[in-house]
Amino acid sequence: MNWKWLIRRLGFMLMVLAVAVILNFLIPRLMPGSAKQAYAGKLPEAVQVKIIARFGLDKSIWEQFVLYIQNTLKGDLGMSFSNHPNSVTYMIGNALPWTLFLLLTATIITVPLGYVFGVIAGWRAGSKTDTGIQIGSLSLLATPLFWIAMVLLYVFSAQLGWFPLRGAETAYSGYTGLKWVGDVLWHAVLPVLALMTLFGAYEMIMRNTMVTTLRENYIITAEAKGASENRVKYKHAARNALLPLITSVGIRFATIVGGSVFVENIFSYPGIGSLIFDAVISYDFPLLQGAFLIFSIVTVVVVFLLDLVYLRLDPRIRY
Amino acid sequence: MPLSGNRQFNDTDSRLSKSIRAIGPLFAWWPEYRKSKVGVIGLIMVGIFIFAIILAPYIATHDPTFKDRDFMWKAPSFSHFFGTTAQGKDVFSQLLHSGQISLMIGVAAAGAVTAMGTIIGLIAGYFGGIVDEILTRIADILLVLPRLPLMLVLAAYLGPGMSTIVFVVVILGWTRIARQVRAQVMSCKQHTYVERAKSIGAGNFHIIWNHILPNVAGVVIANFVLECVTVIMLEAGLSFLGFGDPLHQSWGMMLFNAQNEGAFLFGAWWQWLPPGACIAVLGIAFSFIGNTLNDRFVLRLKNIKGGA
């Protein structure tokens, strides 16, 4: 284990979180309109007074900052305007599991798909198969995600009736155990499918790395030594191309998180993405910023977990 | 060696000879580029789009804002090629006019993103040291932070409109280009001609402008084209979320209106299929071009024959 590298990455992740927190503090204070407006603007007067006291909005900027950090560490992200008297933390707590479920399911299905297609395309770069796969990936990447989601909803839910029109589970169903799991999966099919269109990104990265890797000397040596095609393809080439893929999963994760805003909104999925949309049309600043913060935390954790995977796979760092 | 070719001989040259030389490389990329079928197809597709959009006022069969009481939500026919919206507006004409806005925003914002990314990348790569450290860190952090939610936070404070969309796209979108430009600058900084220019006392600006910039042009142009796709899609997405300006009907606004009028589930496919398809096809065409440029001139994958 290369602890030094790990600690450096950990430090970086903490830095990202710190930036997210500081941005959350600064944006309401730099933008037009007062911070009071952003924190308490649309709350009943009695509550406004309490919020102003709690976040020290009438004190100096430094005192505000200290209070803000204290509150954030305590998990107090303020009061939601549109869901008052529910706190931002309460709303996010309810929504987070659904979003994590969607995002992780989509990623876990998409990455291996991108991997396999990337290997196939990259192995015979320039062939008909390659061109076909490339065009497919590019098309998926160039089509707006919300449009794909609407089309899926129109075809499979509205026209064919195979999948539900809304939600993460049948409302008030009383399902338990396996039945509930089945119900949840049934509701997740279309949202996950929509998010899976991002698979093109993984395929492209895998393919491009494959192409460069295949020109390396050791591959040519392995081929010359008479290693079987599959052995060269998967053991030698693809394994090395896997590392950039894992890095890109981390980077793309931030994009998928953005995609969930559209997908959840269109499928009325009760996750953070829907919360963000509702917060946007309500100008519910505390909720919007809370959702941004929680998304940052999720992304950072995922990226860090991927770092651990990277560490296991990359011999250069491992030894 | 087009675009990213190393120009080893930079003498004190007059403006005139500079501009004469510039014409050469302007088309020098073509022999290499044309080897990629996909790239050529992409170029043709974008050409058709630009042609149609520029000639929109002449091609359009109707006034795109005219609401026809007798033609509400009518399917495609000879009088309305792509049918009409719930309000009786001609979809075909709207599509052409909206294309102007979409393409304009796409190119303008992508240009701004590219410019910002290039400048930051050049500064970071050329000066190195603490400046580089800081700029790279910022880019790394922005890359990990969820971009869309951050954009929405900013946009919510700034209020809706085109300028908001362009602003958030530019302020948060420069990282990818900056990273690539920086890497390119780092590598060509090592070259002897840069050292030599420094030793004879050439100014930083002079070196960047004459020696470094020509070498990163390939990366910049390839990324600019790819960025157009991202920006057009982001604009559509932000419009769909209600940050668009109905004054500037882009394809994204058309989709927003389609959803608002209930066209998706009503089955008025003619209202939502064309704008979505246009975004997709234009995006694919830009991707083809961008990827070809990237493959040919940045990665230098010369052994590839047909692929992108």
Added chain:
Amino acid sequence: MKKRLVFSFCSIVLVLSMILGPLACGEPVDTTTYRLTAAVTDLHESSNPFLASGRGDIRIMSRIYEPLVVGSGGAAIPRLAESWSYDDSTMSWTFNLVQDAEWSDGEPLTAADVKYTLDTQYAGDYSGGGDSKEFVDTVTVVDDNTVKITVTEYASAFLDFLNSMYIVPKHIWEDVADIDTEANLAPVGSGPWLWDEYVPQSHVAFKKNPNYWGGTVNIDEMVLEIYGSQELALLALKTGQVDMVPTVELYSYIPQLLESTDVKVGVDRAANFYNFLFVDHREEPNNLPAFRQAVSMAINRQDIIDFALFTYGSIPRMVPLVPEAIASEDVDWPGLGMTDEARIDEANAMLDADSDFSDFVEGETRTYKGDPLNIEMTIVNRPADVQQAEIIRENMAEIGINVSLKLIGFGPMMGMMFGGGWDDWTWSTAGHGAGGSTLDGLAQEFGADPYNVWYDAPSLGWGEDGDGGGTTAARALQADLRQSRREDDPATLATLIEQIQVDFAAELPIIPLSQGNTIYAYRLDTFTGWAPQEEMDGQGSSGHLLGTINILALEPIAQ
């Protein structure tokens, strides 16, 4: 190799489970329970009756809690109060409560609960009871079933204000530490429904209250499901996934709905609402009557009715807040009957006449005192509102005013109006119920005293002393409106009303756009006994089908 296996195994399991998922479920729940499902698009905001505002909350409040009376325009329907009277000599209202009402935890409902509720509402400055706190003096418990409320001024609209005054159990709320932050996720109420399950962003489910004092509910469960859009909600109704959509806002979809014989689409002409364009008079040039006149002149009202309301509406009477029956037909919209070009020319001429405005140049934005006329209009993100706003924007462009749109949710719009957030906008459109169906209602709209409802023009800064002019006219209009409340002689009243209309037309403190119909839809094959409109105790224009009277009348159809 091993990792690859694990990877592929995981993905296979996931894909398989997604395919098998639908097979594992799909059987209906228990067939003996009857469930009413309603599709709503508003968010649930709060189940704390002190903090409830907006339609999403009221739908929930009125299932669990009950007010003393439910009324609109003075015609109140008894609820927790079975009778009431007003005594002019003591200036007090007396309400007699129903005998056998009890809370869902078994405690009896008494006058003490009523006193507690009113006192808390008024003391805490909550929105329940509207502005009645302006004139309510004291609340006294006479006996267990009688409450006396003394007021400083008689107002028949008091009964209207009581609509949103949900009576809460004193024994529960006394112990609540902080009402302002109480989420109240296990409410104890007196209404026909018991709160059972709440999943944020998804649904609220109720079970029937077996001990409801007002009668037996024949439905076992009611679920309010939140749909992402009106479109989806209506589709769910058409395909039978929900039983009703209480408010249809996507007018363009109605023809599609009408195709289904199992769906009834009702147009509630009695619950008409008016759409207004509000302008903030505190900002120039909104304070100029000529500017407002030009704006009103340029608006194409027929377009709004055809392309935003899809013919489910009409052009409002001049001064729409005057009761339709007594409004004079002699006073009508300037510009009505003119061609579109003539109206735009006229509007342009009105602005060109003022030297503070730059002259109209095709395709350019005018300036006012050197500043370009860029105006942001805040609207609700509902289909009809957006379409209407777009028409206004197009019309304004024709007279050189550049309007941009800012979309907000319905809840926030209500919050803005009730919460006094008038400072956030310059122009805004909003619909409002037919508050002017009585003269008292009319007076409320424009009376500066003793109580202002949210949409009254003075709160927009209209008629303030100082710049802009028109102040005298504003005062005259207000005086006439106040006078109209006391006027008994029909002839004098008619003259007065006509004068009000003329004054209003001259001033246009708010600009009426259209008169819309309230539309509801339900399925005919799941329940019978949908009450006719006039018998429903609606909450504003949104809750007719969910009103208690209708719920009690509904009978499930055995499938």
